[in-house]
Amino acid sequence: MAISESMxxxxxxxxxxxxxxxxxxxxxxxxxxxxxxxTSETLFTQIETLYNNRDLLKKMGENAKKAIESSYSFENYYxxxxxxxxxxxxx
Numbered sequence: 001m002a003i004s005e006s007m008x009x010x011x012x013x014x015x016x017x018x019x020x021x022x023x024x025x026x027x028x029x030x031x032x033x034x035x036x037x038x039t040s041e042t043l044f045t046q047i048e049t050l051y052n053n054r055d056l057l058k059k060m061g062e063n064a065k066k067a068i069e070s071s072y073s074f075e076n077y078y079x080x081x082x083x084x085x086x087x088x089x090x091x
């Protein structure tokens with residue numbers, strides 16, 4: 001939830017790979033940053049990069065918000081709900 005909530009507020013996420021959820025939401029260097037092997041040094045480097053490049057920070061944040069809005073919109077939920085009902089009625 002933390003990843004999608006952060007993105008919904010227009011914040012890019014810096015995450016390491018774990019259970020795969022982050023790979024469904026974060027597009028590396030577009031909506032956030034994925035670090036294969038998280039260490040204090042790699043995390044610091046990525047935070048420093050975004051801190052020093054406010055344009056990149058802003059762009060990633062905008063992309064993150066758009067990604068969440070398009071994936072988790074009411075219209076998308078409604079479409080999936082209708083498809084689920086149609087599928088259930090076929091059984």
